[in-house]
Amino acid sequence: MPRKPIDLPFKLEYLSVLDENAELDKKLEPKLTDDELKTLYRYMLKARRADERMLNMQRQGRIGTFPQASGHEAISMGSIFCLEKEDWLVPAYRELAGMLYRGWPLETILLYWNGFEEGAKVPDGINDLPMCVPVASQLLHAAGIGMAMNIQQEKKVVLTFFGDGSSSEGDCHEALNFAAVFNAPVVFICLNNQYAISVPIAKQMKNETVAQRAIAYGMQGIRVDGNDVLAVYTATQEAIARARKGEGPTLIECLTYRFTPHTTADDPKRYRSEDESKKWHLREPLLRFAKFLKNKGIMNDEQKIAIDAEIDAEIKAAVAKAEELAKSEELMDPLRMFDYSFADMPPFLAEQRQELADHIAKHKKHKKEAGEKKAPSPAQI
Amino acid sequence: MPRKPIDLPFKLEYLSVLDENAELDKKLEPKLTDDELKTLYRYMLKARRADERMLNMQRQGRIGTFPQASGHEAISMGSIFCLEKEDWLVPAYRELAGMLYRGWPLETILLYWNGFEEGAKVPDGINDLPMCVPVASQLLHAAGIGMAMNIQQEKKVVLTFFGDGSSSEGDCHEALNFAAVFNAPVVFICLNNQYAISVPIAKQMKNETVAQRAIAYGMQGIRVDGNDVLAVYTATQEAIARARKGEGPTLIECLTYRFTPHTTADDPKRYRSEDESKKWHLREPLLRFAKFLKNKGIMNDEQKIAIDAEIDAEIKAAVAKAEELAKSEELMDPLRMFDYSFADMPPFLAEQRQELADHIAKHKKHKKEAGEKKAPSPAQI
Amino acid sequence: MTQMNMAKAINLALHEAMTKDKRVIVMGEDVGQDEGVFRITEGLHAKFGDTRVIDTPLAESGIVGTAIGMALYGLKPICEIQFAGFDYYNYHQLESHAARFRNRTRGRLSVPMVMRAPYGAGIRAIEHHSESREAIYAHTPGLKVVIPSGPRNARALLHSAIQDPDPVIYYEPKAVYRLFKEEVPDAMETLPIGQAQVARKGKDITLVSYGASLRPTLEAAELLEEEDGVHAEVIDLLTISPFDAATIVESVSKTGRCVVVHEGPRTCGIGAEIIARINENAFLYLEAPVKRVTGFDCQVPYFSKERAYLPDAERVLEGCRATLSF
Amino acid sequence: MTQMNMAKAINLALHEAMTKDKRVIVMGEDVGQDEGVFRITEGLHAKFGDTRVIDTPLAESGIVGTAIGMALYGLKPICEIQFAGFDYYNYHQLESHAARFRNRTRGRLSVPMVMRAPYGAGIRAIEHHSESREAIYAHTPGLKVVIPSGPRNARALLHSAIQDPDPVIYYEPKAVYRLFKEEVPDAMETLPIGQAQVARKGKDITLVSYGASLRPTLEAAELLEEEDGVHAEVIDLLTISPFDAATIVESVSKTGRCVVVHEGPRTCGIGAEIIARINENAFLYLEAPVKRVTGFDCQVPYFSKERAYLPDAERVLEGCRATLSF
Numbered sequence A, B: 001m002p003r004k005p006i007d008l009p010f011k012l013e014y015l016s017v018l019d020e021n022a023e024l025d026k027k028l029e030p031k032l033t034d035d036e037l038k039t040l041y042r043y044m045l046k047a048r049r050a051d052e053r054m055l056n057m058q059r060q061g062r063i064g065t066f067p068q069a070s071g072h073e074a075i076s077m078g079s080i081f082c083l084e085k086e087d088w089l090v091p092a093y094r095e096l097a098g099m100l101y102r103g104w105p106l107e108t109i110l111l112y113w114n115g116f117e118e119g120a121k122v123p124d125g126i127n128d129l130p131m132c133v134p135v136a137s138q139l140l141h142a143a144g145i146g147m148a149m150n151i152q153q154e155k156k157v158v159l160t161f162f163g164d165g166s167s168s169e170g171d172c173h174e175a176l177n178f179a180a181v182f183n184a185p186v187v188f189i190c191l192n193n194q195y196a197i198s199v200p201i202a203k204q205m206k207n208e209t210v211a212q213r214a215i216a217y218g219m220q221g222i223r224v225d226g227n228d229v230l231a232v233y234t235a236t237q238e239a240i241a242r243a244r245k246g247e248g249p250t251l252i253e254c255l256t257y258r259f260t261p262h263t264t265a266d267d268p269k270r271y272r273s274e275d276e277s278k279k280w281h282l283r284e285p286l287l288r289f290a291k292f293l294k295n296k297g298i299m300n301d302e303q304k305i306a307i308d309a310e311i312d313a314e315i316k317a318a319v320a321k322a323e324e325l326a327k328s329e330e331l332m333d334p335l336r337m338f339d340y341s342f343a344d345m346p347p348f349l350a351e352q353r354q355e356l357a358d359h360i361a362k363h364k365k366h367k368k369e370a371g372e373k374k375a376p377s378p379a380q381i
Numbered sequence C, D: 001m002t003q004m005n006m007a008k009a010i011n012l013a014l015h016e017a018m019t020k021d022k023r024v025i026v027m028g029e030d031v032g033q034d035e036g037v038f039r040i041t042e043g044l045h046a047k048f049g050d051t052r053v054i055d056t057p058l059a060e061s062g063i064v065g066t067a068i069g070m071a072l073y074g075l076k077p078i079c080e081i082q083f084a085g086f087d088y089y090n091y092h093q094l095e096s097h098a099a100r101f102r103n104r105t106r107g108r109l110s111v112p113m114v115m116r117a118p119y120g121a122g123i124r125a126i127e128h129h130s131e132s133r134e135a136i137y138a139h140t141p142g143l144k145v146v147i148p149s150g151p152r153n154a155r156a157l158l159h160s161a162i163q164d165p166d167p168v169i170y171y172e173p174k175a176v177y178r179l180f181k182e183e184v185p186d187a188m189e190t191l192p193i194g195q196a197q198v199a200r201k202g203k204d205i206t207l208v209s210y211g212a213s214l215r216p217t218l219e220a221a222e223l224l225e226e227e228d229g230v231h232a233e234v235i236d237l238l239t240i241s242p243f244d245a246a247t248i249v250e251s252v253s254k255t256g257r258c259v260v261v262h263e264g265p266r267t268c269g270i271g272a273e274i275i276a277r278i279n280e281n282a283f284l285y286l287e288a289p290v291k292r293v294t295g296f297d298c299q300v301p302y303f304s305k306e307r308a309y310l311p312d313a314e315r316v317l318e319g320c321r322a323t324l325s326f
């Protein structure tokens, strides 16, 4: 009886379906129709183009600092694509592709990064939370939503996201543990891009994979190639199926690399080599998937160009819409900062609102602030 | 390459040296002299007797609510015994046996539970922190002390304690992760008594062992019989040896059972069966160890009675001392509540102190409060 | 009408609310089978079961963070933090999320939840079990803070808190839990959040207090009348944020003198804000500085000295006399 | 003497302190190779290496909690919390431990550490990056709070904070980091914690401010003189807790009028406490209510409207005029 080994009922796996050269592992190919495959591609591409456009806009002072999502499209799209409308999404802030697919208008996202609460107003009919800034805190909301689904006996699931760095927060631990204990239908997706701003994962944790954290909670865990949309899709489908069957949460680690800066305010040259980045550029998710679609005969060059053009037009329209909204009376009115503190405005806040209203009336100012362009700021998120 | 298993470089073990019937696994017997074995016994017994005495005192209103340590003596004593003087101890609140061994006078402990800060004043010459109330928060202090030892290149170690319930706190996660990342010489001892007040471990975590949490941090972990002082000793010695060699932290789960109430204010009948408790009474650590010492010919009945008598005398003296101290001018003076806020008292605090001083002088009151006996309160820790 | 103490009255409100509204959920450490370390959740687990009365893991941020998720989903969670001294562990969830979702989403999402916690000193508890830091919540935009002073208002205010569409911090003066009984009507009642009550009428000086400090304040008012013939008006705030400045201002405009009593630390406490509001709205009526009789700006001492820390009737009385003789 | 901005001046103080005292350690998210997201730790990692300039995992409680351990062990950790909006994650460690170890152990142990964090609005940052909640720390017994307003006092106060035997919260007005340059002497200097500075002499009205709000306050004082011929005295608090009530009281006793300016929320903010102290100590000198020109009690709006939230010279000016014409 003395030194006896403890058997753990877990095996950890690494999953990849499309390799770097877009070669498919046939046995693992998920059942997806051509249309579905094209939809995956479309939103990944739209997110990429939007990201590029936003970078320009940021440089021009037309939006503020934002975290780029380029290179991470396979993760959010491969996973969020598995959700039903009545399921819930609890994002972090690099899930642009999936959010667009979910129905978040790009103009809303643009308003968000241009400093308008309206950008965090969840569109009607969508069961999502807005992006979340304090890292890992949203994971508890996801766990709570999952617990509520169980309480209400509704067979829905929650999908939530966090970064490798965010895994160090106490809230991440508490969320994984609550979800496990209460058998909540939550799929936790760790977007492991190997950096938290400048801090490499080796300084973030001593464990070799984030996936093995699952063992600590008696939870299923898997590591997948985060640049392979089919692998992400497959792992998420499996996790969601288990969750819907009442088998509880899963932790999916999506291994990727952030080949952009952390945000538009960041300079990665300070902390990592160009070589390292270059190596990962070869594993970029969009090109790989496009090649696969082409090989499979689903998308020829002409069709590809057509999609590109459509998306460009959509983005142009969204930018125009966002900039128009930003200039509207409603969005520019600073007094609205008071209007959503509580369902009913208490007297002391009404007084403060009046104080500001009087001040603005007297000075006829602040009205224009919202629309002004500004130099980029050094703020990170 | 697709679904490939990830190998984890860890094996988890369960360790027990003395079984329930005090049968020794010879191969695993630690090298301890007779004197050392008797010392282990002595402090375990002293803690047990002190605990019993304190329960009486609490019932008589002579001290406040406190968490009993009976049944957990093997854990704190088996582990703390491994420390050198210059090592650090960061306790939770059930480590009475080990704290007494470390040099904490029992009268200090009594003052603590009787509502005097003097009970948390670390005795001179001891590198310990006082007991800690907000669960798991102390683990970060331990990690920080370990990091400081590394920074100062001092080959010392830190031993710290937490409960099964406390493992759910975010701070526990952050502490284990920091210790792992910075390779800090910290031994984390989880006193798993299977309950956090009323909450059984099955509602606390879905994982079957606390020890497997170690895997999540790339850290060594082991589960031991927490009622077997020799097993605790062995596991701690190994962990400390690794830590001193620069091999970083270890998580040791000591499986035990709280056969007392949580604190003197708790009523375990509300949440668990007598049967369950009885089963564990058979595995009680002190009787088992006494039997082993007797079998081994180290302690005969006479010697046992002599130790008992010595300890009773020590406890009586400590109680007298504590009650005398509690009545001293110094300890009774309420104005001292202001005196240790800062190294230098800022003017506004000096004013408040004067305000209270004037008030007390006018009413000649409060002086007696400190010594008063009170009915037990319903407060938990 | 039934005579009951505050612990029982809060428990009654929980029973009523859970019976009335299926979306109401109770969660926290030891709130289930153990019925709470102060037995405030007595009978709930037996009546409503595991699904609606949830023993959580030991993690305050986890409790409040998952409650936020539940509230966003449409439930009405009431979480118990075992002692207010541990709600700092979950403060970031309240500040960063519970208090913000309505504003952040322009009213699209909201967080109708209640965080209950026993607060305050006076029961000979150990370190971290005696704080009174409601001012931190009052300083936090987007949160409401309610503190009852007796059984009847405790029950009514808890109902209001549960029905409120926004997050409410409901601090329970644990020293009052079993201190006295009071008639509580059979029919469920509420009290408007944001409204103070005049607990005693008077014309010479205004005393403002709340929670456990109300009783010594009332005692002092009695003594003042007996010994000095002075008629003190006593205002029981009940809501700490947003508090009822109008009632205070009206009273002080009449009396010209004011003493604020609370056990929380003085600096930047509720007393400071009350003084500021009086200064802003009743400046010309004031005949003496507003006096603060409060906890001190040191740590609440370990329990052997906690009574010296707490404002008692004598300290309030002295404060009144100083104000009256200014 | 060298001209430098506040970011540089804080950086200089860190270099000096680390050079002078081997026990000084800098730790936080991205403070090492990246040199901090605002580059406040520039050059430290290169000069002092991994051991003394520590990139930590992303966990604020972890940072502050381990810093407390280091301080107990005898080091002098300076931790950077990347933005003040995330220091709620570690507040429990500060409240429950950093602020208490000296008292708890009757002086046997202490926690000489500094927590630095950029605070405040005005740089077009996203949600949670613009708060100003120093009042929470001021309300917490056992902590000191320092907020510089310019390069020279930033450097001097940081040295004082590092040398202080107790925990100090050092809040950096990030909108001021690169706003202007100032002469900073070559020799290291300190400034006593707890002492305010009269930033502008005047006899007609007292303006009290600190941090980023000091500049609009000074501007307003200039405008007041130019346009109304009124001489405002401006007090720069510098230490928020324990703050220098004596200097304020002295000034108000002379001017009889006072305006407090800060960007943090109004309710239970520093302004409330200043009013309370004036009420207690200069009641008879006051000729008008003390005016608060502060941030509002709603969330700091997303950045498209943050300027409307912040007190600016015009709002201060109006506040002065209201006070003067009372």
Ligand SMILES: Cc1ncc(C[n+]2csc(CCOP(=O)(O)OP(=O)(O)O)c2C)c(N)n1
Pocket (backbone or CB within 6 Å): A067, A094, A133, A134, A135, A162, A163, A164, A165, A166, A167, A191, A193, A195, A196, A197, A258, A262, A380, A381, D029, D058, D082, D086, D089
């Ligand atoms: C609680 C908290 N602390 C600090 C920050 C500042 N911050 C924003 S993103 C970030 C790094 C996040 O890294 P990771 O979790 O790996 O996500 P990634 O940005 O790489 O996707 C930090 C430190 C924050 N937003 N929230």
Ligand SMILES: Cc1ncc(C[n+]2csc(CCOP(=O)(O)OP(=O)(O)O)c2C)c(N)n1
Pocket (backbone or CB within 6 Å): B067, B094, B133, B134, B135, B162, B163, B164, B165, B166, B167, B191, B193, B195, B196, B197, B258, B262, B380, B381, C029, C058, C082, C086, C089
């Ligand atoms: C942060 C915090 N939350 C809650 C409490 C109240 N409390 C004290 S002990 C305890 C249970 C602890 O259980 P466990 O960690 O298993 O330790 P045990 O008491 O069983 O040794 C609780 C909830 C506390 N002290 N600190």
Ligand SMILES: [Mg+2]
Pocket (backbone or CB within 6 Å): A163, A164, A165, A191, A192, A193, A194, A195, A196, A197
């Ligand atoms: Mg990352």
Ligand SMILES: [Mg+2]
Pocket (backbone or CB within 6 Å): B163, B164, B165, B191, B192, B193, B194, B195, B196, B197
């Ligand atoms: Mg336990």
